[in-house]
Amino acid sequence: MQPSDGAVYQRLFAQVRQQHQQCASAPPWYSVPAHSTNFGDRFRTDIHGNLLQQEPIIVLHETVASAQSALNFFQTSHPRDEDQASYHELITLNGWILHLVPWSKRAYGAGNSTFGSETVQTNPRLAPSVNNFALHISLETPPQGRHNGQHHQGYTPAQYQALGWLIAQTGIPPARVTTHAAVDRSGERIDPRSFSFATLNRYWQTDRPC
Template identity: 50%
Template sequence: MRFKDWATRVLLISLMFMALVLVLIIGRATKLHNNPTTSHISNPSVMAFSQYPQVQFQSAKEPEKKFQNVIKSPVKINKPVARYITTQAFTRYRPSYQVASVDPSNYGERYTQDVNGVTLHNQPIIVIHETGYSASSAVNFFQEAHNDEGVQASYHALVKLDGVVVYLVPPEKRAFGAANSVFETPEGVETVQTNPNLPASVNNFAYHVSLETPPDSYDSSSQQTHSGYTEAQYHSLAWLIAQSQVPDHRITTHRLVDRSGKKVDPINFDGNKFLNLLNTFRQVRPIYRISK
């Protein structure tokens, strides 16, 4: 075979191989572009939201989906006769959110027994707070390690002035949101002592959520009052709590559970506005059982 013929054949084979490689590369790129799963995973906000918090959206059109409680607690759960489902208004409202880590010294596990070994059966409650200063100052404090048990503090979540929800402590953990505290009910008071060196509190069965305090209250001379919370804060607070199965009568404030006589938050909180919004974001659905 002449050298010219051999070189021609080698050139043709090389061109065919290069064309095959080019086709494979184009096909791979097209597959990646059209693959909805890959596109979904590449969205960092979707990834973050699927990891924390673990919230499942449920509208009135989708009653078959399993509902994720905002708060989990090692308590005895009676069989409910009704449950909350979120509404279409809830689905339409999607606040922005952030996730901030909290130093492990500022939260702990939920206990199944108190300091005396008594098994706990408290149903969850939600306690509403305010930060006192800026949201960033609260987050910075929670991210610092505190060895003094009297100083350790945290919320499960807080709502900034612009309505952004900041997730802090996972719901299944015990946040240190209220020190000396009790929750009053028609049947009596509920409180749990988990540390023999500290007063009893509601922390073991509470989900703590705080509103960022408006700047006009940062001056120490005006901390007993301020201009109030923004519309965005009320909407995001109601949206957050609408995801729980905690009934309205077990939603309270730091001021009402406090027994130190020092806590007055949340100041100027419009409870009626909050409950009206909450009831637009969730509704009660009876659970029907077939009698045997």
């Protein structure tokens, strides 16, 4: 396996960051770096030496816990592989975007997972996953949804607005925006629960100009 400098993702971030600075109505966006044990390099090749050429995808999640307790987890050192987890961005209930992991790096948002037939194995001890070509964006779960049930009342308009703005700026096409539930192969992940793509699409279209 050869590490990648993540230049494609770095350029994407720089482009979105510049658009954020130029857009007065853009959502607040703060940097809250995750501890470096919770993410790693992207790779140019997989464990078999195959050159990797997947285009980026966006994978949506929810925190289940509060944003604060999720942040506490991501900012804590986790030396053991099985304890490490992170997203690139987290969107709070009030519509703030929290930048956790550089886009040039591989956030550990999904374990055993595949996007269609696209999946990459970068660790011989772990199942293939989408992490190598994913941008992971998580939504803070509303207080009444902090349980293991199948549903909750859903996300706030401010969250959809911030998410719609962020996704639109990346230029990543709708066909490559998915959910953890959709890419999961473990049978254990159902997030983001009660998420509405129809609602997202309304903000995605109307917020595109800025």
